[in-house]
Amino acid sequence: MKLFAVALIAGGATLGGYKLLEKDATVRLATSQTESPINYTPTNFSSTTPTTTIDFTVAAEATVNSVVHVINKTVSRQPTNMQEFLRGGGQPREMIGSGSGVIITPDGYIITNNHVIDGASQIEITLNNNSTYPAELIGTDPKTDIALVKIDTGTELPFITFSDSDTVKVGEWVLAVGNPFRLTSTVTAGIVSAKARDLDELDGNAQSFIQTDAAVNRGNSGGALVNTRGELIGINTAITSETGSYVGYSFAVPSNIARKVTEDIMEFGNVQRAILGISGGNLDTARAEYYGVNDTEGVYVGSVESGSGADRGGIKKGDVIKKLDGLAVAKFSDLTGYLGAKRPNDIVDVTIVRDGNEKTIPVTLIKLETLEIPDVGVEVRKANMADLQKYGLKHGVEITRALTEDVARYKMEGNIITQIDDYNIKDIDDVKKVLSNRKRTDPLKLTFVNKKGETHSFIFR
Incomplete structure (x- = not known):
């Protein structure tokens, strides 16, 4: 199983910078997943004041039919000789991964983890009554590991309402509801162990998970973390484990963040x-x-x-x-x-x-307007006027962080990119335009001004 580090929105870059003097992180993050992929829409907030009598059956009955099984089908090519290996060819091979999802509207919008459906050529949803439907991918946000899909059943579906995760209290009883391995809904109970838990303090993107001791295992990613009234307080996302199995700690993206991300995807097509x-x-x-x-x-x-x-x-x-x-x-x-x-x-x-x-x-x-340039291995945002004036520039985008350890060695943060493939770059939209008009196999020329005011050009192949 591969390790997965979830980058939460509004992290270091969200604050316009990065955290200072952080201690070394020791937590290993293992996602819940089966096979190839590993293993979060708008309703009304409600109070999370603890009930006087706790009855888990109320929450379980209110949620099990709203948690679904998500199937991710991907097609990869398996090379049969050296020529196919070098050219990227080979025999097509279908791989199937799975996770869980939560129905959040009666017309079939479903929230899950981005890593559950990442790379999917086909997505299928199986309801708790064992009926299966093809799903349309509406949008994703890798930074929060949230994805939104939709199914059309022709009938209204049971759904889970959002609660205000800011009012969740440490020690509060919660249920983790998942639909792994087509076992239909599985329910486990625990308490909120911690809030605003950051699992990777050195990645430049602070995270803010709800930590719980409710058991979450492979295939539960994308499932619901609910309070004792069956209201959604989080989307189960990850576990810390040295073996890949549950060892007592699981983490969920808070419902306020999941709700905001999905509403943005619906309204804008991306996250604001x-x-x-x-x-x-x-x-x-x-x-x-x-x-x-x-x-x-x-x-x-x-x-x-x-x-x-x-x-x-x-x-x-x-x-x-x-x-x-x-x-x-x-x-x-x-x-x-x-x-x-x-x-x-x-x-x-x-x-x-x-x-x-x-x-x-x-x-x-x-x-915050940022964009990742995978071919270069950096994230950029529009440079502010003070930085442009400092270097005598009229336009450009600033490199905010490196995406890989190899690129991080060159300490490019703060450099201003002025041209890509000899096209002037004024903002993020210019970067998107240039990148969309080129083939990924083409070399990419980057012209930038470093922190000493020197202009350099690199060609990435």
């Missing part, structure tokens, strides 16, 4: 990511002493992006973010998890501590 416009990191005793602050909890602001909402609102380097809209922020993933459910132009009340004084600042979030 919002950022404060700061970079920073967690605090502890050592870092508080290093930065000269008194707080050991919160997010230390290491820098503020010029022209961002944080900049216009008055947030400064050295501030410590303690709350967002009144919700406590103890660590970086608390902040990114909350922002992951927000959209550009939303206003967030940011409570900060500056020089020992607490202050609340309203900040209008701005849109």
